[in-house]
Amino acid sequence: MDRHASPAALRAAMRSGAFTDNTSGFAPGHVQCNLVILPDAFAGDFLRFCQANPKPCPLLAISPSPGDPTLPALGDIDVRNDLPRYRVFEDGEVTTEALSIADRWQSDFVAFALGCSFSFEEALLADGLEVRNVSLDCNVPMYRTNIPCAPAGPFRGEMVVSMRPFRAADAIRAIQVCTRFPAVHGAPVHLGDPALIGIDNLDAPDYGDPVPVAADELPVFWACGVTPQIALAHARPPVAITHSPGCMLVTDLNNSRLAVL
Amino acid sequence: MDRHASPAALRAAMRSGAFTDNTSGFAPGHVQCNLVILPDAFAGDFLRFCQANPKPCPLLAISPSPGDPTLPALGDIDVRNDLPRYRVFEDGEVTTEALSIADRWQSDFVAFALGCSFSFEEALLADGLEVRNVSLDCNVPMYRTNIPCAPAGPFRGEMVVSMRPFRAADAIRAIQVCTRFPAVHGAPVHLGDPALIGIDNLDAPDYGDPVPVAADELPVFWACGVTPQIALAHARPPVAITHSPGCMLVTDLNNSRLAVL
Structure with missing residues (x-):
């Protein structure tokens, strides 16, 4: 598949089952979710959980009504087939991966x-900064922290963060760049000593791949979209569905439209 | 003197010789220079030096013409008498302190x-952040670094920085707040390991007073207005005059007017 295909063309390929891969690097310039x-x-x-925890859970769109599989604010989308790959949770635990969820769709589902x-990494790269996991072509390292999320009903748990190392001047610039994008996790939540947020060993991420941090670099930590999966594990809904890691919803929105300035 | 006196009233007291002190905390909300x-x-x-090094040398105003002691962009100001205290440099070295420079004024002087x-510290405090040197009522610690300034003619030298300690989340917020104020040193230039910018010992600042840095805090470093004095020492003009440390030019400008956003 051509990485520069339009979001609509990519979603059509996902809908037909022709594209079932990681979406990183595809449709550059467009928001993935x-x-x-x-x-x-x-x-x-869950909506209250997102509202109370906007850094890990920046909500961009929600189903127009229960059972409606479209997301018109983001494009001509049918969430039942328009992602490459899904994860099905039962009682808060992953039980299945699927290429389509059409056969599991319920009339009370809300997406x-x-x-x-991906959106803020694109902004960092466009600014001339090196993003280590992109340079190394691996997954970003992610860690469970001791930073509590604000609870909402049964949804609660600690924040998950992603980490990218930078020299101090570049870390300051990265903070400035990401501050413009609150809708995609925004500014980092921590930098420096990982132990201060409950991370024992940077070389052993809870998700993704480890990346090297040089002696003159600081680890910089962003709130991460894996956080809702921790909240799901606490809430234990009878059924829930997410994208499969890295296999995102590709939207028609331009990343630059998310900049607040 | 009433700390809340107007800038014009403060300058009148300086002009008459009634006010000869540090201006920190006076005329809150107004830009000091x-x-x-x-x-x-x-x-x-020197103008080219400021243009090339805007973080340590953010130029707000310049004399309308050589020999003119006014700065109309900043208020009804006569720079010969309207500061509490001056330092006179000869061949790049401090030789005298003075309460007025009226008797030394030259027809070729440019201010x-x-x-x-002070302006960005006010913005940090207004945001609810603790500024250590303000809490301790002491001078901010300042350090010579190994960060070279861009040279311009005879003006050159390393950047001087001021340091304020913050926990990581507050450091990130401080970067956001100060980014709005490029005209008053703007975002920090470094944070974390002082050795990376040539500072051996935080407890022994080159200027000002040391402040404690807690185990869970990062030292955060801003470009400092003492930098031009290093450049003066290199350029060795036959005569030069600056404010005395902490005894600033109080202007009519509102700090909030310097925010770029």
């Missing part, structure tokens, strides 16, 4: 599209 | 008013 689908009985509390780090 | 006065033969190179950290 984390997806969370829940029964309507859990949707109100949430949340901002994703 | 570093002052550098040079013979016109050096003014062009430069540069932004000062």
Whole structure:
């Protein structure tokens, strides 16, 4: 698949089952999203969870009504087939991966599209900064922290963060660049000593791949879209569906439109 | 003297010799400036030095013409008498302190008013952040670094920085707040390991007073208005005049007017 194909062409290929891969680097310039689908009985509390925790859960769009699989604010989208790959959760645990969820769709499902780090990584790269996981062509390292999220109903848990190392002057610039993009995790939440947020060993991420941090670099930590999966594990809804890691919802929105300035 | 007196009333008291003190905390909300006065033969190179090094030398105003002691952009100001206290340099070295420079004024003098950290400290405090040197009622610690300034004619030298400690989340917020104020040193230039910018010992500042840095805090470093004095020492003009440390030019400008956003 051509990386520069339009978002609509990419989604058509996903819908037909021709594209089932990681979406990193595809449709550059366009917003990609984390997806969370829940029964309507859990949707109100999850919406409050997102509102109370905007850095890990920046909500970009929500289903027009329960059972409606479209997200018109983000493009001509059917969330049942327009992602490459899904994860199905039962009682808060992953039980299945699937290429389509059409056969599992329920009339009470509500879909949430949340901002994703791909957008701010693109802004960092466009600014001339090196993003280590991009340079190394690996997944970003992610860690569970001791930073509590604000609870909402059954949704609670600690924040998950992603880490990218920078020299101090570049870390300051990265903070400035990401401050313009609150809808895709915004400014970092921590930098420097990982132990201060409950991370024991940078070389052993809880998700993704480790990356080297040079002696003259600081680890810089951003709130991460994996956080909702921790909240799902606490809330234990009978069924929930998310994108599969790295296999995101590709939208028609331009990344630059998310800049607040 | 009433700390809340107007800038014009404060300058009148300085002009009459009734106020000869540090201006920190006076006329809150108003911009205070570093002052550098040079013979016109050096003014062009110093102007280029400021343009090339805007973080340590953010130029807010310059004399309308050589020999003119006013700075109409900043208020009804006569730079010969309207500061509490001056330093006179000969061949780049401090030789005298003076309460007025009326008797030393030359027809070829050009005055430069540069932004000062008081403005961004006020913005940090207004945001609810603790500024250690303000809490401790002492001078901010300042350090010579190994960060070279861009040279211009005879003006050159390393950047001087001021340091304020913050926990990481507050350091990130401080970067955001100060980014709005490029005319008063703007965002920090470094944070974390002092050795990376040539500072051996935080407890032994080159200027000002040491402040404690807690185990869970990062030292955060801003470009400092003392930098021009290093450049003066290199350029060795036959005569130059600056404000005395902490005894600044109080202007009519509102700090909030310097915010770029």
